[in-house]
Amino acid sequence: MTMVENVRNGLLIGAGPRGEEGREPWFLDPREILRTVRLRWITVLLPVLLLLGLAAAWTHLNPPQYAASTQILIDPRGLQVVKDGLTPPDQASDASLLLVDSQLRVLTSDDVLGRVVDRFDLAQDPEFQGRETLLGALKGLVARLTGRTEPPADPRLAALRILRDRTGARRLERSFVLELGVTSEDRDKAARLARGVAETYLARDAATRSDTTRRAGEAIEGRLAELRDALRKAEDKAQGFRARHNLVGTRAQLVSEQQLTQLSDQLGAARAKALEAGARLRQIEGVLAGGPSDSVNEIVQNPTITALRGQLAGVERLRADAEETLGRRHPSYQAALVQEKAVRGTIQAEIRRIAAASRNDYQAALASARTLADTLERRKADALKVGDDFVQLRELERQVEASRAVYEAFLVRARELQEQQRLDTSASRIISPASPPEKRLGPPTPVVFAAALVAGLGLGLVGSLGLELLAGRVRSRRRLEGHLGRSGLDALPRAPRGVAGAGAFRASFGTARGDGSYEVALARLRHRLAAAAPGQRPLVVLVTAADDRTGKSVLARALALSAASDRERVILVDTDPKGLVTRDLGAAAPRDLPATLRERGTLGEALITLASGLQVLPRPSDLPRDLAGRLADALLRSDADLVVVDLGLVGGNVVTERLIADERIPVLLLAVSARRGRLAAVDRALKAIGAGRRPRIVVTDVGARD
Template sequence: MTMVENVRNGLLIGAAPRGEEGREPWFLDPREILRSVRLRWPTVLLPVLLFLAAAAAWTALNPPQFAASTQILIDPRGLQVVKDGLTPPDQASDASLLLVDSQIRVLTSDDVLGRVVDRFDLAIDPEFRGRETLLGALKDRLARLTGRSGPEVEPRLTALRALRSRVGARRLERSFVVELSVTSEDREKAARLARGVAETYLARDAATRSDTTRRAGEAIEGRLAELREALRKAEDKAQAFRARRSIVGTRSQLVSEQQLTQLSDQLGAARARAVEAAARVRQVEAVLAGGSSDAVNEIVQNPTISALRGQLAGVERLRADAEDTLGRRHPSYQAALVQEKALRGAIEAEIRRIAAASRNDAQAAQANERSLAAALERRKAEALRVGDDFVQLRELERQVEASRAVYEAFLVRGRELQEQQSLDTSASRIISPASPPEKRLGPPTPVLFLAALVAGLGVGLVGSLGLELAAGRVRSRRRLEGYLGRPVLDSLPPVPRDAAGTARGDGRYEVAVARLRHRLAGSATGQGPLVVLVTAADDRAGKSVLARSLALSAASDRERVILVDADPHGALTRDLGIQAGRDLAGTLRGRAPLADALVTLPSGLRVLPRTDELPRGLAGDLADALLRSDADLVVVDLGLVGGDVVTERLVADERIPVLLLAVNARRGRLAATDRALKAIGPNRRPRLVVVDADPRD
C-alpha cells in the first residue's frame, strides 16, 4: 500500500479533537438526523408511500362533499293578524331563545326530513341509498356465514338516516336566525335539499299551527252543546222559581220594588200638591176677608175677573165724568153707580167661586195623599215579604248570567278559531336562500397529499431515529462522543478498495492515518520505542486494518516499525500471508532477540506473526521484548477487549503508554464500546479512534 511520506506537522496541527463542551444528544443534531435518513432511507420512504397511498385511497373512496346553507329567521313573536290569537305573542327574552332552539330540533326532526326524502325520492338515490362496496359485501357475507345477518333495512329508513347525518342546523349568535346546511356529493343537489328542508319546515310549521287551531276549535265546539244545555237548565230553574213565588220584575228590579219607588214618588208629589192647595185656599179666603187680590195668582190670572175689572174701570170713569159734569143726581151718574155696584158684586162672586174651587182642590189633594200613603204602607209590607225569595232568585240569576257568559265566550272563540284556520300568523321566513356552493368540504386534494407527505416524512424520520436508537450503532464521531461523554482522538474514513475488494491507496485516508500517527508520536515520552496497543470492543477487522495502516504509514516515512499480531485469530498474519521464522513462545522463553521471530516485508515493515497460542505467563515477557526493541514504533494488534488473557494482560500493563480503542462507525455498537471502556477500567484511559467514519464528518 502506498502511504503519504513526510507529512508536514503543520498539516496535522489544526486537526485536534473536539472538546467535551457544548455536547448535546446526537438525535438533536441535524447532521445526525440526515445521516440516519441516508442510512435508513427505506424506513423514511415506506411511511411516505403508505401515507400517500392512504390519501389516494381516501380520495378515491370518499367523493367530494359540498355543503349548501340557507338562513331562516324564526320570529317567536308571530304576526298579530287578529286581536286574540291562539298563542300570545312573545317578547324577546331567554324563553324566546329556548323556543328558537326547540324549533331547531323540529327543523332537523324525522318528520321534516322524512317528507324531504319522499319529496326528492331519496330512497332510490344511490348517494342516500348506499353504494355497494367490497368491504360491505365481505361484511354481509361474513354475517350470513355466522348467522348474524339482521333483517333487511327499508330503503326509506336508510335514506332518512343518511340525510339526517348530512343535515346540520345552528342558531347564529345573538339573533333568531338559524343557519341550515346540507351536505351532498353534488353542488346543485345540496342546494336543492337545503331549500327543500327549509320550505318543508315552514310548510309544516304553518300546517301545525292550522291543525292546532282546528283542534282547539273542535274542542270548543264540542263544549258548546254542553254549555248551551247548562244555560237552558239554569234559565228554566230561575223562571220556575219566579213563577212559583210570583216574583215579577225585570233583570235588575222587581215589580213590587218599582211600584214602591213609584208610590213613594207619587206620595211626595201629592203632599206637595196638598200643601200648595191649602196655601191657595188661605190666600183666597184672605182676599174674601178684605185683603188685596193682587197677591193671588189665581185671581190675578183669572180671565173673568180680568174682564170684569176692565168693565169696572170703564164704569168708574163714566161715573166720575157724570159726577163732575152732571152731578150725583143726574140719571147718568145713578146708572153708572148701579153698574159699578153690579160689577163689584160679580167680581166678588167670582172670587168666592175660585175660593170654593180651591177648597175642593185642597180636599182632593189631601185625600190623594192619604190614599198614596196607605198604598205605600201596603207595598212596604209586600216588599218585606218577598225579600228572602228575591235573594234566592238573584242567586239563580247570577248562575244564569255566569252560564250565559261562558257560553257566549266559547261561542265567539269557536267562531274566531274557525276563521283563523286559514290564516298564517307565522313570521318565520327564509332570509338567505341556498345556492350551489363554490368549494368542496375539507382540504383540497393538493393540501391533502401535501399533508400526507409531511406526515409520512414525520413518521419516517421518527421511525428511522427510533430504529437508530434501538440499533445503537456508532455511525459517527459526534454520536460516539455524545454517548460516552468523552472526546474521540480521531476518525478515519473507510479504507478505499478496488473492484476486486483489494485495498488501494487513497490520499484522504493516508492523510488521516498520518495525522493520527503523528498525534500519537507527539504524546510519546522517554526513551525507547513508541508502543501502541490497538484493540476494539466488537470489531476485529477494523482494529486490524487500523494497526496495519499505522505501521505502513510509519514505514513509508522510513521509520523502524514492528507490527505485532497478538490477536488470537491471527487476522494480520493470515491477511499478509506470512509464516513465522521462529516460534514466538520459544523466543520469549529463551530470551533470544525479538528480531529472530520477525518477518520483514518488501516495504521494510517488520511483522511479528502469530503462529500458535501464546502462554499467559509470557504476556509480560512480550511487553518487555517490545519495549526493548530497536524500532521507532511498535504497533500491537490485540484481540477484542475481554476476548483473551494475553490481551487483558497487555492492556493492563501501564508501561505501554498508548492504548487505542478502535470503534467501527458502521458495525460498532455504542453499548459494546461503553462496556469495553468499563472493562479496561479507570486506571488506563484508552484513546478512541473511529474507523470507517463518514468522510464528511
C-alpha cells in the same frame, strides 16, 4: 515527517480538537439527522408511501361533500289575526328560548325529513342508499357463509338515516334564528335539500297549527249543543217559577218594586213641595203683618202689584207736587192723597189674595204628601209578601245568565276558530335561502396529499431516529464524542480497498506512496502519538477494539505501513487470537515466538521482513499466558522506531488484558468503527480497561463530512 507537517489542515480529517460542541445530543445536530436519513432512507420512505397511499384511498373512497345552509326566523309571538288567538302573543324570554329549541328538534325530526325523502324521491337516489365498503362486503360474505343473511333494508329508511346524518341545525347565539345545513355530493342538490327541509318544516308547522285549531273548534262545537240545552232548561225553570208566583216585571226588577220606587220618589217630591209652599206662605204672612215686601218673590214678580206700584209712585209725585205748590188744603192735594190711599189699599188686597193662594197650595201639598205616604205604606206591605219568592227568582235568573254567558262565549269562540283554520298565524319565515356552496367540505386534495407527505416525512424521520437510538450505533465521531462527553477524538476515513486485504503486505503495496485523505490522516495520527510520548524509543502502540476486530487489525497494519513508507523502522506484532494479520501475511515465522521468549532471545529471530522494510511478528499457534510479560519486555528492548501491536478484543483473552494493563507501554489505541461499532460495546470496553488507564480512541470509517 516533513510531509505531515506541511500538509494543510483541511486535508487532515479530524485533526483539530472540536471543543465542547460535540457534547450536545447527536439527534439535535442537522448533520447527524441527514446522516441517519441517508443510512435509513427506506425507513423514511415507507411512511411517506404508506400515508400517500392512505390519502389516495381516502380521496377515492370519500367523494367531495358540499354543505348548503339556510336560516329560518322562529318568531315566538306569532300573528294575532283575531282576538284571543290560540297561541298567546307574548311569552317570557326563557319560555321563548325553550320554544325555539323545541322547534329546532322539530326541524330535524323524522316527520319533516321523511316528507323531504318522499318529496325528492331520495329512496331511489344512489347517494342516499349508501355505498358498500370493504368492511361491509366482508360482513356480508361472513353472513352468507354462516347462513345469517338479513332481509334487505327498506330504501326509504336507509335514505332517511343518511339524510338525518347529513342534516344539522343550531340556534344562533342571542337570537331566534335557526341555521340549517345539509351536505351532499352535489352542490345544487345540497341547496335543494336545504330549501326543501326548510319549506317542509314551515308547511308542516302551518298544517299543525291549522289541525290544532280545527280539533279545538270541533271540541267546542261538541259542547255547544249541551250548553244550549242547559240554557233552555234554566230559562224554562225561571219562567215557570215567575208564572206560578205571579211575579210580573223585567229580568232585573218586578212591577211592585218599580211602583214602590216610584211612590217613594213621588212622596219625597210632595214633601219637598209642601215644605216650599209653607215657606212661601210664612213669608207672605210676614209681609201682611207689616214686614218688607221686597224679599218675597211672589210679590216682587207679580205683574199686578208691579203695575200698582207704578201708579202709586205717580200718585205720590202728584201729591208731593201739589203739597209743595198748592199746599195741603188745596183740593188737588186732597184728591191726590185720596187716590194714594186707594192704590195702597188695592196693593194690600192683591197681597192678601196672593197669601190666600199660597195657603191653598200649601194645604194641597200637605194633603198630597199624606196620600202618597199612605199609598207607600200599603205598597210596602205588599212587597214584603213577595220578597221570598223574588229571592228565589233572582237565583234562577242568575243561573240563566251564567248559562247564557258560557253559551255565548263558546259560540263566539267556535266561530273564531272556524275562521282561524283558514289563516296562517305563524310569523316564522326563511330569512336566508340556501344557495349552492362554492367550496367543498374538508381540506382540498392537494392539502391532503401535502399533509400526508409532511406527516410521512415526520413519521419516517422520527422512526429513523428512534431506530437509530435503539440500534446504538456509533455512526460518526461527533456522535461518539457526545455520548462519551469527550472531544478531540482521532478519526480516520474509510480505508482504501488495498489496505484491508492481503495484498497490503506484498511488495507492490509496500513500496507505494499515497497522498490520499486516509494516508494523510494516518500520518497526522502518528505525529500525535509521537508528540504524546516524547523520548520513547521504541514507541510501542497497542491497538485493540471493543467489537470491531477487522477494523482494529486494519488500523494496526495501516499505521505500520504508513511509518514504513516514511523509512522508519517498524515492527508489526500480531497477538490477536484470530490472527488476521498472520493469515493475510501468508508466511510462517523463521523461529517459534514462544521458544524465543523463553530463551530470552531477540525478536529479530522471529520477524519476517517485507520488501518495504516492514517487519512482522506473526502470531504463533499457541501463545502461553505467562509469556505476555516477556513479550512486553522484548518489545520495549527492540531497536525499532515504532512497534505496533495488534491485540485482540478487550476482554477477549488474557494476553490482551495483560498487555493493556502493562503501564510501561504508554500508548493504547481503542479502534471504534463508525459503521459497525456500538456505543454499548465502547462503554463496556472502557469500563473493562478501567479508569487508571485512559485509552486513545480512534474512530475509523468516518464519512468525508465528519
